[in-house]
Every structure is written in C-alpha cells, then in structure tokens.
Amino acid sequence: MGHPEESSRGAATRRRRALAVGALLTLLLAVAACGNGDDDGSSNTPGPADREELAQLLGPEDQASGEPVRIGMITDGMTQAFDARDELRAVEATAQFWNEHRGGIGGRPIEVVSCETGADPAGGADCANQMVDANVVAVALGQSTVAESIWEPLHQAGIPSMFFQAAGDDLNADPDTSFVISNPLTTAFGLPISVAEDEGTDEVAFVVIDVPVAVTFFESFGQQILENAGLDYELVRVPPGTADMTSQMSEIADSPAGVVQVIGNDAFCIAAFQGLSAAGYDGRITAISQCITDATRQAIPADQLQGMYVTSMVALGAADDPTYQLYEAVMSTYGQDVEDVANNVPMVGYTVMATLATSLEGISGDITPATVAQTIKAAPDQALPGGGGLTFRCGGSAMATWPAVCTNQWLRATLDADGQPADYEAVDSTEILEGL
Numbered sequence: 001m002g003h004p005e006e007s008s009r010g011a012a013t014r015r016r017r018a019l020a021v022g023a024l025l026t027l028l029l030a031v032a033a034c035g036n037g038d039d040d041g042s043s044n045t046p047g048p049a050d051r052e053e054l055a056q057l058l059g060p061e062d063q064a065s066g067e068p069v070r071i072g073m074i075t076d077g078m079t080q081a082f083d084a085r086d087e088l089r090a091v092e093a094t095a096q097f098w099n100e101h102r103g104g105i106g107g108r109p110i111e112v113v114s115c116e117t118g119a120d121p122a123g124g125a126d127c128a129n130q131m132v133d134a135n136v137v138a139v140a141l142g143q144s145t146v147a148e149s150i151w152e153p154l155h156q157a158g159i160p161s162m163f164f165q166a167a168g169d170d171l172n173a174d175p176d177t178s179f180v181i182s183n184p185l186t187t188a189f190g191l192p193i194s195v196a197e198d199e200g201t202d203e204v205a206f207v208v209i210d211v212p213v214a215v216t217f218f219e220s221f222g223q224q225i226l227e228n229a230g231l232d233y234e235l236v237r238v239p240p241g242t243a244d245m246t247s248q249m250s251e252i253a254d255s256p257a258g259v260v261q262v263i264g265n266d267a268f269c270i271a272a273f274q275g276l277s278a279a280g281y282d283g284r285i286t287a288i289s290q291c292i293t294d295a296t297r298q299a300i301p302a303d304q305l306q307g308m309y310v311t312s313m314v315a316l317g318a319a320d321d322p323t324y325q326l327y328e329a330v331m332s333t334y335g336q337d338v339e340d341v342a343n344n345v346p347m348v349g350y351t352v353m354a355t356l357a358t359s360l361e362g363i364s365g366d367i368t369p370a371t372v373a374q375t376i377k378a379a380p381d382q383a384l385p386g387g388g389g390l391t392f393r394c395g396g397s398a399m400a401t402w403p404a405v406c407t408n409q410w411l412r413a414t415l416d417a418d419g420q421p422a423d424y425e426a427v428d429s430t431e432i433l434e435g436l
Contacts, residue, residue: 057329058097064104068111069367071095071356072131072139072159074124074150075349077116086338087142088114090346093335094353106363117146124149132157138372140356142348147171151178160373162359162394164313164352172402177373179394179404181355181384182313183429185221185436186408190429191286191311192261193229194412199284201258203232207248207272209264210237218263221436228432232256240268245275253279261286266293273300284309289344289413297419305419312411314347315388315424327351327386347386354385355406359394387411389426399433408433 075087095110104110113134115127124146131139132153138160144150147166154161158177165182166172172180192204204226208214215237226233234257238248249272252260260283262272269291276285286309297305315321327350331341338346359376377395384390388411396403408430416422 054329054333057326058333059101062101062103064099064107064109066108069105069108070111070113070134070136071105071353072134072136073112073114073349073353074127074131074139074141074144075114075116076119076144076146079119081119084143084345085116086340086343086346087349088116089338090331090335090349091140091353093330093333093338094350094357096334097330098354098357102357102361105357105360106365106367108367110357117144117150119145121146121149125153128153131159137367137369138162138356140352141166142352143345157369159369160376162352162356162376164348172399172404175396175403177369179359179376179406180402181352181392181406182410183399183402183405183408183433185225185433186429187311187313187410188217188263188288189222189225189432190408190410190427191309191412192259193226193231193429193432194427195284195286195309196229196231196259199258201256201283202230203234203255203257204259204261205234205236205252205255205257207236207238207245207252207260207262207264209268210239214263224435225432228434238268238272240264242268243271245271246278247275249275249281250279252276253281258283259286260284262291263288264291266291266296270296270299273304277301277304286310292415292419300419302417302419305415306417308415310413310415310421312413312421312424313384313390314344314351314386315411315421316344316347317342317421318388318424321388321424323383323386323388351384351386355392358382358385384409388424398430399436401436 073088073091076084078085092112095112098104099109113131113136115130117123117127128150136159139154140162141147141150142164147163148168148171151161151171155174155177160177162179165184166180167184171178196204206218208218218235234255236248236252238245260276262269269287289310289312292310315324318324327347330350331338359379360372362379363371363375381391381393384392390407390409390411392407394406398405398408409426409428412425412427413421414423
C-alpha cells in the first residue's frame with residue numbers, strides 16, 4: 001500500500017467506474033424518457049377534481065413578491081429518440097405553485113430560465129453557458145443524457161446544480177456546488193439485495209445486457225457491494241437482440257439463486273422474463289424500472305408480472321400517498337399543458353425543482369450562488385417531494401466518497417397484475433456502500 005503506482009491504478013479505477021455509471025445512465029435514461037404512460041391520448045391524469053380537496057392539498061396561499069430569483073432548468077427536451085419536454089412543463093408548474101403557496105425562495109418569486117440540450121453534449125455545454133450569462137443562482141436538472149457536459153461549465157462558474165440523478169466521479173465527488181438526489185449505486189444494487197434478505201437466500205443472479213457500458217458498470221461496483229451484503233452472485237451476460245433466452249435462464253433455474261435481477265431495456269427484459277418462465281424459475285424477479293413499459297405489460301402474462309419488484313425514487317401512481325397526491329394537485333392546478341402527468345418524466349421534473357426549493361426554505365438576505373450552496377448544505381433532513389416517504393439531506397453525509405449525493409434511500413415497488421406499482425416501500429442502502 002502507499003506506492004505511487006497503486007495511486008495511479010486507484011485513479012484509473014475511479015475514472016473507469018465513473019465512465020461506467022455515466023454510460024449506463026445514458027443508455028437507460030433515454031428509455032425512461034419514453035415513459036410508462038398509456039398511449040390512448042388521454043393520459044393527462046386530472047388529479048383531484050374537487051376544489052375543496054385541491055385547496056387542502058395545495059395549502060394556504062403564501063404569495064411571493066419582489067425581484068424574481070432566477071433558477072435555471074436544463075432538459076434534453078425533444079430529440080429523435082424521445083420527448084422530455086413534459087419535464088420542463090412540470091418544472092414551470094412547480095415554480096408557480098411555490099410562488100403562490102410556499103412564498104417562492106426567500107419570499108421572492110421563482111423565475112425559471114430554461115434551455116434544451118437535444119441530448120447533445122455540445123448542446124449541454126451551450127445550455128450551461130447560457131445559464132451563466134443569465135445570472136441564475138442555481139440550476140435544476142432531471143434525467144439528462146449529457147449531464148457531465150452541463151455540469152462542467154456550471155461548476156467552473158460556481159453555480160450550484162441539483163440533479164435528480166447523475167454520474168461522473170468529479171461531479172459526485174464535488175463537496176461545494178453539486179447536489180445529486182439519487183445515488184445510482186443504491187438504485188441498481190439495493191433492490192435485489194433487499195429482496196434476497198427478505199427471501200433468506202444467499203445468491204443473486206444478474207441478467208445483464210451484454211454491452212460494454214452495462215457489464216463494466218456491474219464489474220466496477222458489483223463485487224464490492226455484494227460482498228458487503230454477504231451475497232454470492234452469478235453474472236449472466238446476454239447479447240442484445242436475443243429473442244429466446246430459455247437456455248441462459250435454464251442455467252439460472254438450476255442454480256441456487258433465489259433472486260434474479262434483470263438489467264436492460266424493455267425488449268431485453270421481456271425476453272428474459274419469458275425465458276425465466278419457460279425455464280420454470282420459481283424464485284423472485286427484480287428489475288430496473290426501465291424494464292417495465294407498456295410493451296412489457298402487453299407481452300408478459302399478468303400472473304408473472306404480479307409480485308415482481310422494481311426500483312423507483314418517486315411514488316408514481318401511488319394514489320394513497322400524500323406526496324403523490326400533492327404532485328397531482330400541483331399539475332392539475334398549474335400544469336394543464338403537461339401532456340402525460342402519470343409519467344416518470346414530468347414527476348422527476350417536479351421532484352427536482354421542489355427538492356431544490358425545499359432545500360432553500362431557510363434562505364434569507366442576499367440570494368446568490370454562494371448563499372444558495374451554503375443554504376442547501378446546511379438544510380436538515382427533509383421529506384423528498386414526490387418521494388413516498390423518502391428523506392434527503394444534501395450536506396455530504398450520505399456517501400463519503402461522493403459528497404454530492406443527497407440520499408441512499410430509494411423505493412421498492414411491487415407490481416400488481418396490471419404491471420403497475422401497487423405498493424411502495426422505502427429502503428435505505430447505505431450499508432452496502434462501505435469500501436467504495
């Protein structure tokens with residue numbers, strides 16, 4: 001230990017891990033942006049219809065006044081692959097709600113300054129520079145495929161940035177002006193570990209789409225995290241486009257694995273689920289949320305979907321959850337232009353904007369990038385907007401090596417027979433991150 005060459009290897013490992021996280025997120029966020037809403041043209045969930053119910057959910061009026069506080073919002077927007085413009089529409093609605101019912105920021109109204117990257121790295125850097133020129137005091141970002149291109153100019157300019165989820169070692173390791181709500185490591189590995197604990201099994205099988213970004217992500221982090229959890233594991237790499245996975249899944253069915261975690265896009269996951277069924281696998285199945293789309297619901301029988309677990313950071317569709325009820329009320333009142341309220345994209349926009357505003361509730365005096373960063377870091381543990389009982393604190397305590405991360409908590413969602421989340425459970429996966 002302590003030799004210079006070991007330090008070089010450590011730095012190289014961190015860079016490789018950062019690239020793996022970033023590339024995997026790029027691969028999967030484009031799928032998430034396509035959403036899980038219905039395709040019948042009427043998926044703009046109306047939310048509470050009764051005026052009295054709406055008033056109760058929104059709370060008393062607390063009108064902001066004075067000079068606006070400029071908050072940037074950068075989104076990928078419309079691209080050839082997906083349309084994430086609902087994210088910005090939801091952010092605008094959230095700002096209106098905050099201005100009318102939460103006193104804005106420091107008593108002053110929020111003015112949203114927006115920019116679309118087109119999912120292009122050059123577009124991301126350009127948007128960031130536009131934010132610098134517009135003198136915003138902070139920038140909110142949801143699920144961007146070019147997060148690091150956005151982050152670098154903002155970081156150099158000292159402008160605080162709050163991401164719903166982002167990757168990159170430099171970004172997550174920044175203790176000064178970077179804030180990341182969701183830890184990608186806990187959402188990727190926490191689910192199968194938690195289910196394995198409940199089932200009393202000591203082995204998990206991972207069915208991973210065999211592309212370099214996904215495999216490198218698993219190999220960079222999986223071994224240490226699963227050792228921390230005291231679990232054996234099997235990695236099954238399957239090439240993309242494999243329509244029949246029965247042979248690969250038969251190997252899992254004959255193994256001691258009591259839990260299978262599937263990582264890929266929906267077409268890949270459909271083939272994996274079908275293969276597991278054909279092979280007679282009778283253990284628990286878990287999956288990343290990108291596996292469950294309308295295509296999945298149409299292809300997989302109800303009895304196979306029911307009881308499956310997926311991860312989430314927002315309680316999307318949880319009609320009995322107060323944080324989702326408030327989201328619906330805000331969109332019903334201020335987000336009439338949001339095309340698909342019952343979709344992950346606008347809810348993430350709402351959550352990241354509301355989380356930033358919640359973090360700044362105690363700000364007073366001059367509102368500048370420096371005071372914004374200080375206030376966010378000093379804020380206490382609080383409920384995550386739309387988070388179904390999750391809490392967050394962006395003070396650097398969640399993960400020592402990634403002080404930008406605000407929480408290691410996530411939601412475990414159980415699917416019903418329609419392939420929709422029927423129940424959410426908050427889980428904290430801090431323990432599995434030791435040694436990273």
